[in-house]
Amino acid sequence: MSDASINASQSQTPEAGFGDYFALLKPRVMTLVVFTALVGLLAAPVPVHPIVGFAAILFIAVGGGASGALNMWWDSDIDLIMTRTRGRPIPAGRITRGEAFGFGMTLAVMSVVMLGLATNLVAAGLLAFTIFFYVVIYSMWLKRWTPQNIVIGGAAGAFPPMVGWAAATGDIALESVLMFALIFMWTPPHFWALALFMKSDYDEAGVPMLTVTHGRRATRQHILVYTLLLTPVALGLAFTSIGGPIYLAVAVFYSALFLKGAWDIWRRDEVMAEADGYGVEKKVFKHSLYYLGGLFGALLIEASLRTAGLSGWAMVGW
Amino acid sequence: MDFRKPHELHKRRFGRNLGLGLVLGGLVALVFGLTIAKVSTEGFRMPNQIEGAHNE
Numbered sequence A: 001m002s003d004a005s006i007n008a009s010q011s012q013t014p015e016a017g018f019g020d021y022f023a024l025l026k027p028r029v030m031t032l033v034v035f036t037a038l039v040g041l042l043a044a045p046v047p048v049h050p051i052v053g054f055a056a057i058l059f060i061a062v063g064g065g066a067s068g069a070l071n072m073w074w075d076s077d078i079d080l081i082m083t084r085t086r087g088r089p090i091p092a093g094r095i096t097r098g099e100a101f102g103f104g105m106t107l108a109v110m111s112v113v114m115l116g117l118a119t120n121l122v123a124a125g126l127l128a129f130t131i132f133f134y135v136v137i138y139s140m141w142l143k144r145w146t147p148q149n150i151v152i153g154g155a156a157g158a159f160p161p162m163v164g165w166a167a168a169t170g171d172i173a174l175e176s177v178l179m180f181a182l183i184f185m186w187t188p189p190h191f192w193a194l195a196l197f198m199k200s201d202y203d204e205a206g207v208p209m210l211t212v213t214h215g216r217r218a219t220r221q222h223i224l225v226y227t228l229l230l231t232p233v234a235l236g237l238a239f240t241s242i243g244g245p246i247y248l249a250v251a252v253f254y255s256a257l258f259l260k261g262a263w264d265i266w267r268r269d270e271v272m273a274e275a276d277g278y279g280v281e282k283k284v285f286k287h288s289l290y291y292l293g294g295l296f297g298a299l300l301i302e303a304s305l306r307t308a309g310l311s312g313w314a315m316v317g318w
Numbered sequence B: 001m002d003f004r005k006p007h008e009l010h011k012r013r014f015g016r017n018l019g020l021g022l023v024l025g026g027l028v029a030l031v032f033g034l035t036i037a038k039v040s041t042e043g044f045r046m047p048n049q050i051e052g053a054h055n056e
Helices: A003-012 A018-024 A027-043 A050-074 A076-081 A097-118 A121-142 A149-158 A160-169 A174-197 A215-239 A245-267 A270-275 A279-307 A312-316 B008-040 B047-055
Strands: none
Touching (some): A027 A050, A149 A160, A160 A174
């Protein structure tokens, strides 16, 4: 390439670096996918060869990343409007929509095929459905149509432990469905707590958010209702084959804290919230992160104890 | 001899190519590792052994 052509291409769009393609995969979301899928895989009653397990988690993460890239391809118009997302590779002009689509589709197909070859068809099918659900059902169809978009989007984020479990067992079980339900019910109160204190420009982008469409009072009520519905799911997991006394203790502790936080949010109005700079809402949002990390971490501890021959409830004589 | 300093664009391209090379190398190593893991499992049988078992 001549210097003249370098200058010409530079004046058009800055060329993408490796980091820009990596950013398309939404690496922060990927960490949650990796962690919950790993817990699903290790909590399963079937031992997995370490290399097969590593490959399974990697391809689940790549599949999650592919969903992120395809989501950015579809949402590039609204990403350009919102301050938070304006710096992403497509709206910033470093990657074209076509490149992002090709990148996302390639990774989506590759991750599903490779997961199928490394583990089994059930895991591959679930991963394919997760990608389809996030890209088509959530991003293309429901995100811009209903204020319940967070609830539906949460389902896509809830699939990884089920995929991890299926990678180990080749099946779907009550335990994996409950892990799905745990993340599914946790996502709305987690996100709506954030929506209450974050000034968002979703409205200008034409994305209906509950705080705008139904108001902040309704959002506070929704947080309380979803936290109430989440609690039996969180506690119920303790009495399945992957639970145990440690998980139950952690679940009771964090559920009590989360319920107290949701109750406090429900009792407050905007005047009270503004007076203390949305202190309670911020605390509940932060706590919701510890909640999910704590509960899945406890499942991991229970799985480690079972591997060491200390079986969950049998330890306490049940 | 005149070696000109590489342009920023070339550096970025090199970084991208290096990253892609490492990813592809990693994928090859992973597929190799997976193959070893699969053929090392107790229940593994070569396709001709399976065929032989059917013919018996």
